[in-house]
Amino acid sequence: MTDSLHDIPAVVNREGGALDGPNSLVDARVPAPIAPSGFDLLIDVRAVSVNPVDVKIRASANGNGTDRILGWDASGVVLAAGGDTHLFRPGDEVYYAGSLDRSGSYASQQLVDERIVGRKPRTLSHAEAAALPLTGITAWESLFDKLQLTGGSNGALLVIGAAGGVGSILIQLVKALTDVTVIATASRAESRAWVEQLGADIVLDHTNPDLARQILEVAPGGVDYAFTSQSRGRMALFTQVVRPFGQIVAIDDGRDLDFSALKDKSISWHWELMFTRPRYGWNLEAQHELLNSIADMVDAGRIRSTLTRVLSPLDATRLREAHAIIETGRAIGKVVVAAER
Template sequence: MKGIGISRYGSVSQLKVIDMPTLPLQPDEVRIAIRASGVNPVDWKIREGLLQHSFPYELPLVLGWDGAGVVLEVGEKVHSLQAGDDVFFRPEIEKHGTYAEEINVPERFVSLMPKGLTYAEAASLPLVGLTVWQALVEVGNVTEGQNVLILAGSGGIGSIAIQLAKTLGARVTTTTSTRNVDFVRSLGADEVITYDQPQSHTLPHVFDFALDTLGGQHYLDAVGWMKPNGTIATIFGGPHESRPFSPVAVEKNIRIEYVFTRPDASNLHHIKRLVEMDRLKPTVTETYPMTVEGVHEAHMSNQTGRTKGKIVLVRERDQDIH
């Protein structure tokens, strides 16, 4: 089995084809022929070695933890899936990833693809969909009528978070650049804060819940805009990294929870249902071939921090990885 990854940490120059043995299928696993893989900041952060303390990998490592494809084979204890099913999934980030021809994944992490989506669209959803569901529903308990703040609403996570928050009945404010105002409004944002333009108003004590995808000063600004006893879910940094200290958060009794996205088929079933109800749409804005050069270009684009929606790698049927 071939994949694309690294034998040592570093820049995009370290990307290479990795030859991996085909592992035996465990009773609770499915073997999936990968047709597309989402690209996320965690991919290049791991490639550069920025998360070594959180994830002490043994190299070489196939990158990518967001996928869609076709089930080739199922283990003897698998009951919800069968060969030929189109599926989407997020594998365990501690193991080899989805920039690959095939992958073995436990059944409990795999869902049937939403009807009507391409593999690229489906592959754009698992990591961001799981993150947003676990942040807004499980941590934030967002309900109808609440005021919700989404930082970086035009990005992969933000673009899905806006849609889910609206589906939950919240009033949504998001931050973005001036050039993406129309885009985030098309997703359902009620109010937009443009970070590259001076603001004519302040937002004291407005929000019940905020999703922080940026950290730093953006996170501290969000703390200042929260209602007393509000909740902030943050995905910035790694699970063992400290957050900027805010005395305001202490004074206002703000609950701050780090969301470490976990693979979960039951959560993906919720995402699938919302897509099929036309309440949530994937936002794929860039696609690249699943080749070393394609991964190189995808990582360079994602590292600009200006990605609108999601970047996806696509592997055509029977295409060799090179």
């Protein structure tokens, strides 16, 4: 690529494979996005959060050999708006999770459909806000679209791997908006302390071989609901601890799961992928509305950002560091890379 007045700084993924490959994440200059049209906003990206999806796609094969701009969590400022927009205008501070089918947020500017964008919480910095969109959407859709919890819901929800990004916001939403008891799992002292701070009622160790017995001791009839980001190898656990006609929602990419084991108890299994709406154009403004609801809750002090670490500036070195943290599988809360501290 050649530099020009119309180029912008970005971090690109040139080759799939291991993070330590020389072309996994590279500082570059890329053509600036075209002027926004339709429902698009042109965003000045101020901070991005790194998620497991970033790691997965970075490591995947890059079939067409072109530079890929990753990134699916961001906070920034609207620079320009397309002719069909009506939710935002230039100068507005926003946060969003974007779409798998478009160029991502590892660039200083990005085009995003305003219907999947929310107003940034006023009480948060861009770094704090960037920690919330992808996991907030995932948690909200899991709880209220899939499990269909309401303000009057009670019973018990088992959260497997609760200290991760989605679990960290999901616990807060459950405790703020329902009467459901949260049974969270965490395997280390620091992750246990984190989920307790976020409001988990009971915390158990998911590496304990007696986990099923411990769950049934605190929920004798079985849990009403389960949320999992770690489904592989846990079907036997779910059949033991989820009550008849209970529900499970999963966000991981578990393969070869034996769902037939759930039939005897008539347990329902739901998949959640927050990218489904933008990919298929399905009721897009629902994501705008829920992001605004989360922003309202943050500003009212009902929930908080799940940010635990900020790296700066927004370049390949810091993004590599963030990817390395996520690859350990032991990250607590969210890691954010900000243009400026």
